[in-house]
Amino acid sequence: MxxxxxxxxxxxxxxxxxxxxxxxxxxxxxxxxxxxxxxxxxxxxxxxxxxxxxxxxxxxxxxxxxxxxxxxxxxxxxxxxxxxxxxxxxxxxxxxxxxxxxxxxxxxxxxxxxxxxxxxxxxxxxxxxxxxxxxxxxxxxYTAGELGRPVRAPRPSELESLSPREYDVLLSIAEGMTNTEIAAHHHLSPATVKSHVNRLFSKLGLRDRVQAVILAHRLGLTRDS
Missing domain, CATH: 3.40.50.2300 (Response regulator)
Incomplete structure (x- = not known):
């Protein structure tokens, strides 16, 4: 084995x-x-x-x-x-x-x-x-529409459904942090971060981290948007 x-x-x-x-x-x-x-x-x-x-x-x-x-x-x-x-x-x-x-x-x-x-x-x-x-x-x-990868804009209720911690994790993903870096930054365990990531992806209908980054920038949620 x-x-x-x-x-x-x-x-x-x-x-x-x-x-x-x-x-x-x-x-x-x-x-x-x-x-x-x-x-x-x-x-x-x-x-x-x-x-x-x-x-x-x-x-x-x-x-x-x-x-x-x-x-x-x-x-x-x-x-x-x-x-x-x-x-x-x-x-x-x-x-x-x-x-x-x-x-x-x-x-x-x-x-x-x-x-x-x-x-x-x-x-x-x-x-x-x-x-x-x-x-x-x-x-x-992606935001210029050159390569597809559609990211559906979430409804206000979907964004509001995020807990404060899930919202913080979304912003951290948009800044390019890995789960390990997010855990250290927010003083969480890696398992807890993974749970937050999975939940926010489900709530916002996101497939992966790249879509999360694109969405955060489209919504103006990051410093350099």
Whole structure:
């Protein structure tokens, strides 16, 4: 039986050198295991559904099937698997599309080893990651209507249904905080924060943290809206 404390990761990239580099970084951590590697989208989907890894490192541009479609198929077929999209460009439309497909994180391939390991651990714990320097561009793309990802404006009664703590958590998400950071900031346990996040998502009809960020900015709830 697999050790539940070990995070199992599937590496997907059409470049062998990139796969080798990611593997070296991941294998340096005691709590992370490389479950497999794939060089294209169809192989990634097949392996993900077979191995059921905790996390997939997904190259967004690949032959035969894009990282977007592969991400969509994996998140539909293996809901317990989180996907981290890796791209070379911070304005990569394909990467934004992968977030629409259900990815939990968007990182640049230039991300350092420590940041990559932290991202793997974060998404494996049920959180999401978007690099701070990407957040503004992400919001601009979606609020400009360029890439879909509709976010329904909540009715006043829905916003009013949020408890003061849930409202505070929404603002913290909009500032780019992870659950761990929110817990520390508000002096709460991570489990309590996760409960608040789930409840506010349900009340506001939000699918994920990216939608929460977009909504908060549209409603002018953040400092830089």
């Amino acid at each position: 697999a050790d539940p404390r070990i995070i199992r990761v599937l590496i997907v990239d059409d470049q062998q050198l990139a796969r080798f580099g990611h593997s070296l970084v991941l294998r340096s951590a005691d709590d992370i295991e490389v479950a497999g590697e794939a060089a294209d989208g169809p192989s990634a989907v097949s392996l993900a559904l077979e191995l059921r890894p905790d996390v997939v490192l997904m190259d967004v541009r690949m032959p035969r099937m894009s990282g977007i479609e592969a991400t969509a198929q994996i998140t539909r077929g293996s809901p317990g698997t989180s996907v981290i999209v890796m791209t070379s460009f911070d304005l990569d439309r394909y990467a934004f599309g992968a977030l629409d497909a259900g990815a939990s994180a968007f990182l640049l391939k230039s991300t350092g080893p420590d940041e990559l390991l932290a991202a793997v651990r974060t998404v494996a714990g049920g959180d999401a990651v978007v690099e701070p320097r990407i957040t503004r561009k992400l919001i601009e793309h």
